[in-house]
Amino acid sequence: MKQLMLYCRPGFEKECAGEIQDRASSLEVFGFPRVQKNSGFVLFECYQQGDAAKLVKSLDFKSLIFARQMFAVAVELTDLPREDRISPILQELSEADGMPMCGDLRIETPDTNEAKELLKFCRKFTVPMRQALRGKGILFNKDNPKKPVLHICFVEPGHCYIGYSLPINNSQFFMGIPRLKFPADAPSRSTLKLEEAFHVFIPREEWDERLASGMWGVDLGACPGGWTYQLVKRSMFVHSVDNGLMAQSLMDTGQVKHHQEDGFKFEPPRKNVTWLVCDMIEKPSRVAQLMGEWIISGWAKEAIFNLKLPMKGRYDEVLQDIENLKVFLIKNDVKFKLQAKHLYHDREEITVHVQSLSNISPY
């Protein structure tokens, strides 16, 4: 296998391509990305046979910022006949080298408007395709979340890429997108950004401990309150910092204190804050520095924040800001975990999560 498929937000193929090129070469896998603007995917062509399989195993998916999903391509099929797409897929897959037996099937498309129509077909196609794959022994008879995932990605009705990802090193979500429902009582659609960040960065089994009721959070750039809403919904108390107006529904909960102050100058009145979240529209380098200061002073244990992307040089800016933040934390002897992702609900921004693993007293 020589090709690696990566899904991304349409319009961010260049960033996704730059990132895979850098990261693959750091693992001594050499190749080049094929990029088609606004296609919603990037194909990384490795020079050496077997290298795509190496990447799905060794390239830590969580560490990729711009890729929503990655899988090794075993087969590319073009000109599939409308009347019978299943037979040629089965034929090619049973002859494909290195294709493991899979425990789950996802029939997907890139996330573009044009592909939306195709998605309806993908849904209908899944049941007969699954049965046929099981019949051929390409898919286990029962869904098995521990086994590789078989991806069939249709880019056109008769054109698809087929391959696999590993469940310990992929996105658990169909098309790499968590499906979240907008809560009718939330004050802004931005609320979904923070909810998605929780799904992507915090393992579900740790939610009760790390996003626990009674904790204190600080929300910088909070108005009208979509992010504060997520914390309140989890029964936390929140200092919401912004000169704007907070939704009355949130103030009525009694869990929110609104501070009409500059987020760069705000200090929590008591040093009992677990969560810092920040969605201020500000220079990304300034925001990253501020987040570092909070973590280093022990004012918060975990932070989730957006870095707004510039018009040009988006990939370089992100790398630089994250690198500076890491160096800042390391120089101050903070042990930490950091993950950054261009989430589905992010547009011209990425979301970063930092968890301090050091026990720093805030006093």
Ligand SMILES: C[S@@+](CC[C@H](N)C(=O)[O-])C[C@H]1O[C@@H](n2cnc3c(N)ncnc32)[C@H](O)[C@@H]1O
């Ligand atoms: C994208 S909005 C936040 C939306 C919010 N997360 C939500 O879900 O409703 C950005 C906010 O950042 C605030 N902001 C920008 N610079 C700020 C600063 N220096 N201090 C405090 N708030 C700031 C703006 O007033 C604005 O309300």
